[in-house]
Amino acid sequence: MITARKVKLTITENREDGYNFIHNELREQNQALNMAMNHLYFNYVAREKIKLADETHKIKLAEDQGYLDQKYTELKEVKTDKKKQNIRKSIQAAKKRLETLRKAENKQVAEKFKEIIAASEKTNLRDFITDNFNLTSDTKDRLTQKVSADFKNDIVDVLRGERTLRRYKKGNPLYIRGRNLTFYIKDEEYYIKWMKSIVFKCVLGVKKQNSLELQKTLDKVIEGKYKVCDSSIEFKQNSLILNLTLNIPVCNSFDKVEGRVVGVDLGMKIPAYVTLNDSDYIRRAIGSIDDFLKVRTQMQSRRRNLQRALKSTKGGKGREKKLKALNQFEVKEKNFAKTYNNFISSNIVKFASDNKAKQINMEFLSLSETQNKSVLRNWSYYQLQQMIEYKANRVGIKVKYVDPYHTSQICSKCGHYEEGQREKQEVFICKNPECKNFNIEVNADYNASRNIAKSNKYITKKEESEYYKIN
Template sequence: MGSKFMITVRKLKLTIINDDETKRNEQYKFIRDSQYAQYQGLNLAMSVLTNAYLSSNRDIKSDLFKETQKNLKNSSHIFDDITFGKGTDNKSLINQKVKKDFNSAIKNGLARGERNITNYKRTFPLMTRGTALKFSYKDDCSDEIIIKWVNKIVFKVVIGRKDKNYLELMHTLNKVINGEYKVGQSSIYFDKSNKLILNLTLYIPEKKDDDAINGRTLGVDLGIKYPAYVCLNDDTFIRQHIGESLELSKQREQFRNRRKRLQQQLKNVKGGKGREKKLAALDKVAVCERNFVKTYNHTISKRIIDFAKKNKCEFINLEQLTKDGFDNIILSNWSYYELQNMIKYKADREGIKVRYVNPAYTSQKCSKCGYIDKENRPTQEKFKCIKCGFELNADHNAAINISRLEE
């Protein structure tokens, strides 16, 4: 794909989704059988090239070797007795792999006896084209990621919430789903614990070499009216409010009302299938609410990073908070802690440094003269310094103060 992309490989744990246990076991067997067929094909194709090479007195420019290499294709008779998995395109992938490995062996000393002919093991991962892996979310109200593969096999990506780098991995897979990252040739195998693993090859667009302005910092203030208010430290006129807390609280109120209705209905159902359905509906509401908040935070964090990139910020200053860092009901019900994590890993990808600063008095301090007094903030939205008379939107003033702090 050229130099505009960075290639990376991620390991994903997979499990096959199929309610029919017999069919699910057959699908696991399909993968093992396909892996074995590939093992046979790889070694047969390599032996054909090797024999032609040796018969040509190790001359890769000989007519015999060139003709043999040319005839190593999908229609080659050497594959006639091998049963390849339906839709795996293994013949083509085998030929490409063998030719590539043989040429590498030549370059690395095969002719001088410094390198042996490649011998493929039975456990060699099953190669698959990136176009055969179709990533998507299970449904609109789910954060489960599924992969549709060949032969009507559907995988679920197994990612525990306690797994290291959970958010970063989910962010990466979201970019695969929305098409920002391209999937290249990948491979599937069973590890020593018999767990199914996907070696996922990704082509990630390289970032443009835009130099940050030395010391330029974006301050991020969490507010009541706006989820985030951002401002530069060296040009306070460059600022922006991001999102609407009213929108957030309205949506959360709808989820709360749905939960209350279902909980009330549960009180009137003593048992049986009716109760099971109500419990399932209650669980679905919880999943939908969690996904809404996560999507909302993804949107807010992306806009913050885009603003920082556009203005070439070297740093982003975030308030040093904990998971229980807010008394305000709107803020405590909104996962700002999760938002901070999203900002952090997205900033890391862009080479922007995140600093966590002490937010003490940032809402009471005058960003012009530095005077601190709780009377400086007569209302939630208005800031007016009682010492110098400076007036400003309260969130804007706090964002300026946060932007000017250091760790």
């Protein structure tokens, strides 16, 4: 699987030359990208114009030819000289029109475009860049790939007028070749040898956990276990950042049970409730909302205090200090939501691999729906999805999204649906007399989770959902 890591870099030897080279290459590349995009666009539009002009021309010719044929037939059929004369007049006029049309402007326009395009296409995109820019051949290769892919992706929307032609701005990264990056360790520091004999030193950061994780990743790269793919470098807030793209092998080492699926129900009370599609008993409630609530209450009161303190401070150094404290606190709050998602996603994937499941099912939720699924500020369902997908894919488990329609109102035992089966938030009661669970109180989160595990109504967008058709 393909994954990305950010690595802060610095150049220690021949700093100035190194940074100058990167700055120049970056500037040239971005100019080349814009020019290449225009080149592709012009060629495309011109080609389309020729096609259109050709077609319109052909249609007009055919129409007039048809008209002429019709008049000749009429000429044979009419008896009186007067009528014959009239028809002959029409034929004369039509012939003249046809003649003009054959030399028509459309045709000339088309010919002219053909000439221009033939001249411009003589130089393909790469040669065109070579002629106009002084770039290394690797940058040329990468930018040609990039602009061609972007063009393909954008062109339909551009022609529809839904977006403008893409412009590559100053902050765009420099696209580099993975094969040009050689990682090694010297005196317990990580280095990367690049082209033009530039050597980067990796700055591993101050946060211990992040730094350890990055070290582990770099070790795997050096051992050859992770393959380095084409990546990019960029300047962010005066730091040089490598956006390292890696191909990480998926470990399929543990056996999986064919057809076994984990269902995940997210909720207010219990952050995540997990079950299996093929077992009534195996289940787990992940996290306790009480713990999170405690932290949240603490955070809220801290935030209030900070805001109050800020209000009562008129200005100057004191205010600045308090504003900074509030900002730092907000970062902390965001990090808490991330920690929460990390915890839940790890446990969901652990449950799945412990139980040898092949797949994890989650509900496909719209943004407004996800707001009812957590008590946390700044909580992001999207982030949770990304984390689960990443961790699951790493151990060869697929993640799929199912239609959330009726997942909490249907009996997971017999599939019976009836209004009022979920009288209380926590409890589900099946009203089907034939069901084994008839009139028995079942944990509502468990019931929903099992419905999600058993569902095969996979959807990829909101419009496919029964749920959204109703609500």
